[in-house]
Amino acid sequence: MRTTLDGALLTGIASRLSTPEQKTAAGRQPVHTCYVPADRADADLPARWGAAALAALAEHAPDAAALAAIVGLPPDLAPTVYERVRAKLETEPVEDLRLDFEDGYGVRDDSVEDAHAARAADLLAGWGLASAGLRVKSFDTTALLMRSMRTLDLVLTRLGRPPAGFAVTFPKVTSADQVAALAEVLDVLEERLDLPRGVLRFEIQVETPRSVVSADGRLAVPAMIAAGRGRVSGLHFGTYDYTAACGLSAADQHLAHAACDFARNVMQVSAAGTGVRLSDGSTNVLPVGDLASVRHGWQTHYRLVRRALSHGFFQGWDLHPAQLVTRYAAVYTHHLETAxxxxxxxxxxxxxxxxxxxxxxxxxxxxxxxxxxxxxxxxxxxxxxxxxxxxxxxxxxxxxxx
Structure with missing residues (x-):
């Protein structure tokens, strides 16, 4: 059949429109990421978190009716949610874990951090979690960059080959250039450690205004994903650094603030169709102390997790073992209600x-x-x-x- 346009013309147009393929994150997406300072971790950490969560459940919500009364579980689903949460805490309390060498760890003597990096490698190899890794320091200064990459180098060199689900979290990113620099370092590490090309990937923490809108007024996330050259696996929101940088008072620094919604909306539309996963941030209202404090912490966490799920953020940060109770209660209720x-x-x-x-x-x-x-x-x-x-x-x- 006769046509006017020739194949060469259309092929040329298609080649100009093509974009580099973004590698989709492999395997299941964890419902949370637990952050623990690297110097406080040990081989029993996942089991201890599970035991602590079960103890909090037994003490403050010994049955389904008690938990339902605290967080507002639907009465018809409460028994099922309760039993499945308890079973989860007994069998797989932690789905994803980061050993933190940044804010939760601070600045130590090089010899001290070197030793903690070596131990981190041993822990990551021994835990056998579905997903685990480390949060390195930011690239804010040359000194931080050098220490950050030395820690990563020590961990990967000791591991030889990272375990399945290995993840690196890159904090306080302020430009696509920083993302490109980390991608370049990973290129070299893969080559020198004889690792498969592209196996080392990382999550960008969106926790600065410049990681949302760049200095020239453009949305920053698409350029950062592109600068990672297929190595960016996720975008993790950083609640408190972001809200503080936006000038919010302490009382307004929380996940439900409109400023956080704007940042997450930018993350969401920027990552759509790229295979890059999204994670919400954390709440520092912890379920610890007396019953009233635990109830308040659980109610706050449950409400925020349900809110994140309804907005399309299926992962978030957990900072304390007792938050595992409401993490799984919220996630399970969400799925049981919609299934x-x-x-x-x-x-x-x-x-x-x-x-x-x-x-x-x-x-x-x-x-x-x-x-x-x-x-x-x-x-x-x-x-x-x-x-x-x-x-x-x-x-x-x-x-x-x-």
Whole structure:
């Protein structure tokens, strides 16, 4: 059939429009990241966090009704949520862990940090967690950059080959140039340690105004992702550095502030379609002390986790073992409340297409992704998802798109 446009013309246009492929983060996304100063970690840390969370649950919410009364679990779901939270705390309390060499660690003598870096490598190799790594120091000054990269070098050299799920968190990023510099360092480390190309990836902490809007008035996140050349695996929001830098008073430095919503919205639209994962920040209102203080800490954390989930942030920071109770309670309630309706819509999409809602392929992928996350974290079983959707696990995975 006769046409006017030739293939060479269209191929040339397509080549100009093509963009570098961003590597999608592999494996499941953890529901949280726990941060622990590197000098306070030991081989029993994940188990101790689980035991401490179970002790807090037993002391302050010994049954489903007690926990429901504190955080507002739906009465019909409370028994299921409670039992699954308790089982999670017994079997896999920590999904993701960072050994912190930055704010929670401070500045030490080089010999001290060298020793902690060596021990960090041994801990990371021994824990066997689904995901774990370290937060290095920022690149704010030459001295911090040198110390940051020496710690990373020591850890990776001692490991030889990083364990599956190894992650590096890069804090206080202020420019794409800093991201490009870290990517360059990782290039060299991979070459000299004989590691597979691209295996070393990192998370950018969005915790400065310049990591949201650059000095020339542009959105900063897209340029930072591009500067990482496929090595950026996630964007993690930093609540308190960001709100303080924005000039907010202490009372207004919290995750639900509109300034934080703006930053997260920029993160979300900038990362959409790139395969880069999103993580919310932390709350420093901890569930410790007397019953009133624990209740307040749990209520605050539960509310903020539910809010993040509804905004499309499926991961967040946890700073204390007792926060694991409300992390999993919030995540499990979210999935249990939405699973039946999501399953019906997905089944309708794959079936006759009849029904009150006509979904697009992108929505079907999002529904499948949500159900897969529910199974990954223990909120639902594969059998329950199958009952809701009529799909096997491999069929569900095939629907998920980066």
């Amino acid at each position: 039946e309706a999501d399953g019906r819509r997905l089944a309708a999409y794959l079936g006759s297409g009849s029904g009150p809602v006509q979904d697009e392929p992108a929505t079907a992928a999002a529904l499948a992704g949500s159900l897969r996350r529910a199974v990954d974290c223990g909120a639902l079983t594969a059998e329950e998802v199958g009952a809701h959707t009529g799909l096997a696990a491999e069929d569900l995975a095939a629907l998920v798109r980066p």
